Amino acid sequence: MKTKKILAKGIEAIALGALEAGCKCYFGYPITPQNEIPELMARELPKRGGVFLQAESELAAINMVLGACATGIRAMTSSSSPGISLMCEAFSYIAALELPAVVVNVMRGGPGLGGIEASQGDYFQAVKGSGHGDFHFMVLAPYNAQEAYEFTAKAFEFAEKYRNPVMILSDAILGQMKEPLVLKKLRIKKYNKNNWALTGAKNRPSRFIRSLFLSSQELKGKNLKLAKKYKKMEKDIIYESLVNDEDKVIVVAFGSIARIAKDACLNLRKKGYPVGFFRPITLFPFPVKPIQELIKNAKNSLKFVVPELNCGQMVEDVKLAVNGKASVIPLPYPPSVIPFPEELEKEIKKCLSSLSSRKA
Amino acid sequence: MPEFFKFPKSLKKTNFHYCPGCHHSIVHRLLCEVIDELNIQEKSVGIASIGCSCFLYFYIDVDILEAPHGRACAAATGVKRARPELVVFTYQGDGDFAAIGFNESFHSALRGEKITAIMINNTVYGMTGGQLSPTTLPGQKTTTTPEGRDPNLYGYPPKIAEIFAGLEGVAFSGRFAVNTPKRVLETKKALKKAFLAQINNLGFGYIEILSACPINWKLDPVSANKAVDKLTKVFPLGTFKDEVEKFLSGDKS
Ligand SMILES: Cc1ncc(C[n+]2csc(CCOP(=O)(O)OP(=O)(O)O)c2C)c(N)n1
Ligand code: SF4
Ligand SMILES: [Mg+2]
Numbered sequence: 099m100k101t102k103k104i105l106a107k108g109i110e111a112i113a114l115g116a117l118e119a120g121c122k123c124y125f126g127y128p129i130t131p132q133n134e135i136p137e138l139m140a141r142e143l144p145k146r147g148g149v150f151l152q153a154e155s156e157l158a159a160i161n162m163v164l165g166a167c168a169t170g171i172r173a174m175t176s177s178s179s180p181g182i183s184l185m186c187e188a189f190s191y192i193a194a195l196e197l198p199a200v201v202v203n204v205m206r207g208g209p210g211l212g213g214i215e216a217s218q219g220d221y222f223q224a225v226k227g228s229g230h231g232d233f234h235f236m237v238l239a240p241y242n243a244q245e246a247y248e249f250t251a252k253a254f255e256f257a258e259k260y261r262n263p264v265m266i267l268s269d270a271i272l273g274q275m276k277e278p279l280v281l282k283k284l285r286i287k288k289y290n291k292n293n294w295a296l297t298g299a300k301n302r303p304s305r306f307i308r309s310l311f312l313s314s315q316e317l318k319g320k321n322l323k324l325a326k327k328y329k330k331m332e333k334d335i336i337y338e339s340l341v342n343d344e345d346k347v348i349v350v351a352f353g354s355i356a357r358i359a360k361d362a363c364l365n366l367r368k369k370g371y372p373v374g375f376f377r378p379i380t381l382f383p384f385p386v387k388p389i390q391e392l393i394k395n396a397k398n399s400l401k402f403v404v405p406e407l408n409c410g411q412m413v414e415d416v417k418l419a420v421n422g423k424a425s426v427i428p429l430p431y432p433p434s435v436i437p438f439p440e441e442l443e444k445e446i447k448k449c450l451s452s453l454s455s456r457k458a
Numbered sequence: 459m460p461e462f463f464k465f466p467k468s469l470k471k472t473n474f475h476y477c478p479g480c481h482h483s484i485v486h487r488l489l490c491e492v493i494d495e496l497n498i499q500e501k502s503v504g505i506a507s508i509g510c511s512c513f514l515y516f517y518i519d520v521d522i523l524e525a526p527h528g529r530a531c532a533a534a535t536g537v538k539r540a541r542p543e544l545v546v547f548t549y550q551g552d553g554d555f556a557a558i559g560f561n562e563s564f565h566s567a568l569r570g571e572k573i574t575a576i577m578i579n580n581t582v583y584g585m586t587g588g589q590l591s592p593t594t595l596p597g598q599k600t601t602t603t604p605e606g607r608d609p610n611l612y613g614y615p616p617k618i619a620e621i622f623a624g625l626e627g628v629a630f631s632g633r634f635a636v637n638t639p640k641r642v643l644e645t646k647k648a649l650k651k652a653f654l655a656q657i658n659n660l661g662f663g664y665i666e667i668l669s670a671c672p673i674n675w676k677l678d679p680v681s682a683n684k685a686v687d688k689l690t691k692v693f694p695l696g697t698f699k700d701e702v703e704k705f706l707s708g709d710k711s
Contacts, residue, residue: 122540123536123539123540125536149539149540151535151539153532153565154561154562154565155561157529157532157561157562158529158532158535158561158562158565159532161525161526161529161532161533161536161562162532162533162535162536162539163536164523164525164526164529164532164533164536165505165523165525165532165533165534165535165536165537165538165540166536166537166539166540167536168503168523168533168536168537169503169536169537169540169541169544171540171541173536173540187526188526188529191524191525191526195523195524296503296521296522296523296537297503297521297541297544298500298501298502298503298520298521298544299499299500299502299519299520299521300500300501301500304499304519304520304521304522305521305522306506306515306521306522306523306524307522307523307524308506308515308522308524309524310512310513310524
């Protein structure tokens with residue numbers, strides 16, 4: 099593929115990233131604000147010998163993904179918050195069956211039908227509660243079209259590497275905003291699937307993929323195996339850190355609000371304020387150690403400020419990472435009250451002075 | 459000397475966990491005989507559902523995937539669309555297929571997925587202890603209809619084989635039973651056709667098999683076997699659509 103620059107919506111970038119990774123099957127059900135993904139896949143996949151299928155529901159779509167992935171083929175679905183909720187049972191099965199599925203959530207406002215504006219209200223669902231039982235998605239949160247393209251492609255590699263579902267957590271702003279995107283060849287590793295995929299028992303014994311373990315020893319083993327895998331994923335933690343040892347406040351943000359927060363931090367820095375910026379890109383596993391390093395290296399006592407497009411979710415993970423060694427201040431922005439960088443600057447400055455306007 | 463009885467190649471030599479008199483095991487055997495006769499053991503993928511037959515993979519010697527409760531036809535769609543060269547079947551109970559999974563079952567049939575769906579209709583939720591199923595007969599006592607199914611509260615059982623016969627996407631649809639030797643042979647023939655429907659790319663193959671659940675019917679195995687006859691009054695046996703026969707006899711219409 100020749101490198102070329104185009105203007106693309108974030109969700110188109112996601113679809114293009116999936117195609118670049120060689121995704122062969124897409125199953126989905128329409129929901130705003132992510133319809134451009136299935137629409138692009140419907141145009142492009144058949145041309146490339148792939149399969150596009152609009153399912154009768156998100157329930158069906160994710161179980162089609164489950165089936166396709168079990169054959170070792172790269173498959174994905176995408177949806178937005180309510181649709182993702184409907185898929186949660188199958189997420190749990192996919193994790194238990196250890197299938198490499200890629201799922202995209204272009205978050206909208208909730209709860210319930212909510213609204214179609216940008217929100218990060220599904221953070222908890224994505225990193226902690228995407229179904230029953232002890233399991234996790236690996237969760238990647240891009241913050242512009244370029245990352246949407248590259249991380250979606252990378253998601254297929256991670257999914258196969260760990261045999262675990264990977265979620266791209268995006269939102270309505272990132273998804274619907276058009277911006278420059280450099281399409282380029284990406285090196286996405288492929289993993290051998292011959293030792294587990296269901297392709298017909300030819301020249302080998304038959305095999306099965308199941309999640310039912312009535313023996314408590316076996317079930318315990320399964321859970322511990324998954325837990326070990328999640329620990330291993332920590333090697334692939336991704337984050338962006340613009341922090342100096344002299345900083346007194348570190349703003350921690352992901353996804354679309356990280357764009358605004360980064361602007362605010364860089365503006366404040368230019369004006370001489372000791373403000374750093376830290377952006378988790380893998381939300382699970384969460385960059386715990388990098389945050390602890392920041393505290394270790396800090397010359398001053400630190401305050402972490404966590405703006406989010408919700409009522410305060412990731413802030414809990416920041417608190418766990420900080421583990422009492424610094425104060426953590428939430429800056430919640432529930433759906434439809436997205437701040438300008440100037441407003442964030444004001445809030446961050448308040449945190450710099452000893453008393454914060456919003457208590458942790 | 460001709461061989462009258464042999465162990466099917468694709469049946470694993472494992473003792474069934476089913477209750478005495480349960481018809482799941484008869485259907486398992488028939489399924490394996492059909493897989494052997496069609497020579498598709500090496501290219502089959504079965505979808506195990508959630509119900510008494512969830513351990514399908516311990517018995518049938520082909521690649522098997524476990525689907526969430528009710529989603530077998532969706533998972534089968536995913537397998538088949540991803541690898542059309544495979545022969546894909548689901549093995550589901552009445553609850554799995556016609557209650558929680560009705561939407562997936564119906565839409566797979568509507569799309570004419572080239573898969574085979576085997577539905578074991580024993581009129582109850584066997585695995586969870588004999589509760590009401592959509593196919594429970596009017597008046598039939600279950601653990602959640604202790605006074606018997608009241609059609610005023612729960613309506614009437616759906617005749618899936620007849621409903622599916624009306625769908626263009628369905629190439630074979632029929633209802634059979636395995637409570638007499640003759641019916642066992644008929645079921646096997648029909649099962650083969652339900653596979654030939656996908657093998658010849660004709661469409662969705664559906665076969666419903668009336669089955670005894672002695673435990674939850676609270677009958678001994680022999681009485682339960684006989685009681686299947688009663689079911690046929692509400693669920694008539696027969697083939698309701700057969701594009702396979704037409705295709706094999708060269709009828710191109
Ligand atoms: C989402 C979900 N709901 C409920 C159950 C519990 N459950 C397991 S099997 C079953 C019903 C099975 O009945 P049927 O499909 O008729 O199969 P049978 O056991 O009669 O062969 C139910 C309700 C489940 N496993 N998952
Ligand atoms: S409960 Fe019924 S369906 Fe289940 S194994 Fe026993 S007889 Fe068969
Ligand atoms: Mg049943």
